[in-house]
Amino acid sequence: MALDWLFQGQNLPRLAEGLWLTAQISFISVGISCITGTLFGLIMRSSNPFVRLLSILYLETIRIVPILVWLFMLYFGLAEWTGVHLSGLWVCVWVFVLWGTAEMGDLVRGALQSIEKHQVEAGLALGLSRFQVFYLIEAPQGLRRLLPSAINLFTRMVKTSSLAALIGVIEVVKVGQQIIENSLLTVPNASFWVYGLIFVLYFVICYPLSLLANRLEQQWES
Amino acid sequence: MNWQYIWQTAPRFFQAALMTLELAVYGIVLSLLLGGVVAIFTAYKTPILNKISRAYIELSRNTPLLIQLFFLYYGLPKIGIKWSGFTCGVIALVFLGGSYMAEALRAGLIAVPKGQIEAGKAIGLNKIQIFWYVVLPQAWAIALPAVGANVLFLIKETSVISAVAVVELMFLTKDIIGMDYKTNEALFLLFISYLLILLPVAMWARWAEKKARSAKYGT
Numbered sequence: 470m471a472l473d474w475l476f477q478g479q480n481l482p483r484l485a486e487g488l489w490l491t492a493q494i495s496f497i498s499v500g501i502s503c504i505t506g507t508l509f510g511l512i513m514r515s516s517n518p519f520v521r522l523l524s525i526l527y528l529e530t531i532r533i534v535p536i537l538v539w540l541f542m543l544y545f546g547l548a549e550w551t552g553v554h555l556s557g558l559w560v561c562v563w564v565f566v567l568w569g570t571a572e573m574g575d576l577v578r579g580a581l582q583s584i585e586k587h588q589v590e591a592g593l594a595l596g597l598s599r600f601q602v603f604y605l606i607e608a609p610q611g612l613r614r615l616l617p618s619a620i621n622l623f624t625r626m627v628k629t630s631s632l633a634a635l636i637g638v639i640e641v642v643k644v645g646q647q648i649i650e651n652s653l654l655t656v657p658n659a660s661f662w663v664y665g666l667i668f669v670l671y672f673v674i675c676y677p678l679s680l681l682a683n684r685l686e687q688q689w690e691s
Numbered sequence: 692m693n694w695q696y697i698w699q700t701a702p703r704f705f706q707a708a709l710m711t712l713e714l715a716v717y718g719i720v721l722s723l724l725l726g727g728v729v730a731i732f733t734a735y736k737t738p739i740l741n742k743i744s745r746a747y748i749e750l751s752r753n754t755p756l757l758i759q760l761f762f763l764y765y766g767l768p769k770i771g772i773k774w775s776g777f778t779c780g781v782i783a784l785v786f787l788g789g790s791y792m793a794e795a796l797r798a799g800l801i802a803v804p805k806g807q808i809e810a811g812k813a814i815g816l817n818k819i820q821i822f823w824y825v826v827l828p829q830a831w832a833i834a835l836p837a838v839g840a841n842v843l844f845l846i847k848e849t850s851v852i853s854a855v856a857v858v859e860l861m862f863l864t865k866d867i868i869g870m871d872y873k874t875n876e877a878l879f880l881l882f883i884s885y886l887l888i889l890l891p892v893a894m895w896a897r898w899a900e901k902k903a904r905s906a907k908y909g910t
Contacts, residue, residue: 533889534882535847537861542878549874624753631755635854642757649765658769664762668754675753 474656475666480648487644488670494558494640495627498565503619505566506573513578524574531571537632539564544636557638565626572622580615581607613689620682624675631671641667697876700867704880707863708888714777714859715846718784722845723838725785726792733793734800744793751790756851759783764855780852784845791841799834800826835903839896846889860884 475481513524531539543560547553555563584607592602634642645663652659731737732744751759763779774782803826811821853861860881867877 529893533843533893534885535850535861537850537853538881538885541861541864542882545868545874546878628753628755631757632851634757642761660761661766661769664758664766668758668762671754671758672750676749679749679753 474652474659475662483644483648484641484666484670487639487641488674490558490638491627491630491633491640492674494561494565494630494633494638495623498562498569498626499623501566502569502573505570507577509570509574510577510581513574514581528571528575531568536564536568536629537635539568540632540636557633557636560636561630561633561638565630569622569626573619576615576618576622577611580611580618583614584610613685617682617686617689620678620685624678624682627675627678628671641670692875692879693873696871696873697880700873700876700880703863704860704884707858707860708884710857711846711849711859711884712888714780714784714849714852714857717781718788718845718849719842721781721785722788722792722841725789726794726796729789729793730796730800734797748790748793751786756783756787756848757854759786760851760855776852776855776857779855780849780857784848784852787848788841788845791844792838795834795837795841796830798837799830799832802833803829832903836896836900839892839899843889843892843896846892847885 509524512520513528515521515524540560543555543564544557547555547560588606588610589602592606593599597605630640631642633640634646637643639647645667649659649663656662729744729747732740733748760779760783763774763783764776767773807825807829808821811825816824849859850861853859853865856862858866864877864881868874871877
């Protein structure tokens, strides 16, 4: 059977280890981005035009340049410009946090903005403080509108973390490449099975998240 | 920053930018075609084809482009299917883009009010005429902002295709950093190239969004 070798020795545990690193990059980045993104979203709603301009500039700069380019800029550039040597893993986390903050911020802003003005006004008319209005009216409704798209952002991050392999992080794709190189002579069609398996692995992680996002969206839309 | 080096290398970046654009144009046009067909299957719930389309959309949206690309470029030759890096790049881009376009176009198709179709029937148009003259123009206007966002997304995703040795912007940058150690210059040219390509597209996308809103609300 062509697949036997894949289950032999350290192949599967190593792939699992790589996958765990992929998950870590995504989890850590998403975790931090949730906090920084919420803050950024609130900042984006500032009435100060200068602050607003700066935050739009940040958001658009992050958005317009491909993530792989950002990874390269920080991986190769940072050492050159500042002498700070970050490992590929940390470059990845940094880029993902910068990216996540921008995207999450925009989602938070959008969610809060979609809440009708009169709700806030009604709250204020009832004599709630501005903080109470936010905490009791805006936040719970905003969260419902935010959550599906935030989960989608999470799946995008999991998928994009595969690019870490291109700046030398030993995550699941890189481990796959190593396994293929090791078994080049004994298993000539290794790359078909290994990349096929990694393809399935990513699907198994991302699909449930997509399903959850869809379910929440449908449930809360009504 | 060595400006003379930048000046000398600019033509090579121009070539690479053309390659990026070529990949993008093929990718975008073909994904629109694929997405259009898939959108019709899913919007009108065509039996069987609807199920296949849903499966395709989920598969393509929940796996990374890099893996799709590696599977095509390194995996498939082992079972006798061999394509060039460029072809693999375009196929992967269309596989990915097709589902994104399908979702955008489907949303447009189902947003056209039923009354419009009934009105078409009432004045004696046949099914194809209704689709072509009544549904499609309205659906397209509604879908345009999402299509624009996907266009931007697909151009950016071409950077990943550097991983299978297609000499586009990303690949050239890696090459220059590796060969000449001109990190600053290469990254500068890379950044500028993408800005020059993407800024106009982003502005077009924003304009399209405004246009679509006026098509929807007449303001």
